Amino acid sequence: MHLWCPTNGRPGAAVADLPKLGDVISRLDLRGAALSSLDARALRTTLPRAEFDVEAALATVRPICEQVHHGGVEALLELGEKFDRVRPTSLRVPAAVIAAALDQLDPAVRAALEESIRRARTVHEDQRRIDTTTQVVPGGTVTERWVPVDRVGLYVPGGVAVYPSSVVMNVVPAQVAGVGSLAVTSPPQATNTGVFAGYPHPTILAACALLGVDEVFAAGGAQAIAMFAYGAADADGTVVCEPVTLVTGPGNIYVAAAKRLLKGLIGIDAEAGPTEIAILADDSADAELVAADLISQAEHDDLAASVLVTDSTDLADRVVAALERRSALTKHTVRVNTALGGRQSGIVLVDGLDEGIRVVDAYGAEHLEIQTRDASAVAARIRNAGAIFVGDYAPVSLGDYAAGSNHVLPTGGCACHSSGLSVQSFLRGIHVVDYSRDALADVADVVVTLANAEDLPAHGEAVTARFPTAQ
Known part of the structure; x- marks a missing residue:
């Protein structure tokens, strides 16, 4: 277990409640002068956060992108074999394979995906923008016209877990925005058999089918982003994937690095980092629910961040006990314990609700849960979060799948200046001046x-x- 020490390279952190060997999660005491002595920047660097050095990954990603740029389809197939341990039968997934994935989809999963799609469409359709004309003077107008991007590439991860929900979250707002051409890519799966061998997970393919997406590619990682940026052709010059103008969707550090490298050639939504949950809770919170929600994000991967901010030491103790018990019983115990024990996770103790709000605003969580008295009023005071989940009956997992909100959200504190994926992400505002x-x-x-x-x-x-x- 990796023990995160609040004072290790984190200026201004308090030396208190350091984790003991065997503790499932560390504690950071910001009560009293410990918090008041920190300005906003120092507080941000003091709080738990995953190490995620995108800049360092650029050296690895650059030659991969160059290989795709010059090698096209053959390079992508070779890279799939190298990194995903399987050589796709073809780069583009045949229509028959996509149809077979939907035909063979578990009916319960199909019904759940259809409901997720329905709710996402309901929310995102209300995000539509309308053209607005302002008469500045008689005979002089400025119109703001909203135009969708021409073509988008949507990245769907497929490493530690499979994410058909990310197909929904990427495709629905693009379609509602009116994007005329969109393509999905996801890593080929070495464990697939039969007709799906060498292609993305069949549940991802089935989600594409439900959404009417027929342009799907078997490519993952940095090479997939390069494919979207440069396009890809066969040895005979036949274009298999046309270049896109915008790439969206979360991925690992190499996906993020490729986005950074190729930004400008393509537009990007964000450089997504490891997933995060922060929970602001007082002594009225149910420790079992808090623990369950922290674990729900910790099961994503070893770098997932789970942070509790509370003014109740009693709640903190009860949450630790619940974490120890629940983490031992969950399916991905090792992954959960690694994430909870990492430096990116922790329990932050504060003096009161006002201090807790200051801390979570500084943290700028991807997902922020409010489990306090009068949770709605507290949520209204929050300025920095990718999405806010209010009260006992709005866990993050609801937003992951079926709230209707989008789960592609800013990470790494970027919620202080960036928004999650929406219809707006796929639109451009053009001023039309007519005098x-x-x-x-x-x-x-x-x-x-x-x-x-x-x-x-x-x-x-x-x-x-x-x-x-x-x-």
Whole structure:
């Protein structure tokens, strides 16, 4: 078990309640002067956070992307064999294989996916933007027009776990936004057999079928992002995957690094890091529910972060006891205990609710649960979170699958400046300026004056040239 020490490389942290050997999760005491002595930046660096060095991964990712750039389909097949331990039969998944995945899907899973899709559409359809025209002066208008991107590539992870829900969360807002061309990619699975051998997990393929997506590729990791950025052709020049303009979807550190490397050539939604849950709780919270929710995120992977912020030492003790008992009984015990015991997870003790709000706002969690008295009022005070889950009956797992909200959310504290995936992610606002001769003449002096103030006289001359008789 990796013991996270709050003072190791974290300026201003309090030396208190250090984990003992065998503790399932560490504690950080920010009561009293420990919190008041920290400014916002110091507090952010003091709180538990996973090590996730995207910059360091660029050296690994760069040659992979170059290989795809120059090698096309053959390079992608070779990289699939190298990293996913299986060579896809073809890069693009045949329509018959996608159809077979839906035909063979467990009826209960199909019904659950259909309900997830229905709820996601309900929420995302209310995010539609409308064009707005503003009359600035008589004869002068500015219209903001919302236009979907032309083509998007949607990445769906498929490593430690399988995520058909991520198909839903990526595809639905893109479709509602009106994107005309979209493609999904997911790693080929070495454990697949029969017709699905060498292709993404059949449940992912089935989700694509339910959403009407027929362009699906068997590629994962950095090479998949490169495929979307550069496109991919066969040796004879036949294009198998056209380049996209935007890539969305979470992935591992190599996916994030490829997004960083290729940003500019493509648009990206975010550089997603390990998943996070923070829970703000007081002594009214149910320790069993808190523990269950912390474990629910810890089972994602070894770097998943589970953080409890509370002013109740009694609750903290009861949560630790529940974590120890529940983690021993859950399916992915080793993974859960590794995540809970890592430096990215912990229990943060504070003096009161106001201090707790300050801490969770500094943390900027991907998922934030509020389990306090008057949870709705507390949630309204939160400024930084990817998504907020209010009260005992809104666990993060509801948002993962069936709340209707989107689960592709900012991580690593990025919620202080970024939003989760939405219809807006796939739209561009274009200002359309329409001025009559009289409206331009009325403001010509303003333009000329400001142009001259910036020593750009040709800017002003572009206006006066339209009124030669006035010169």
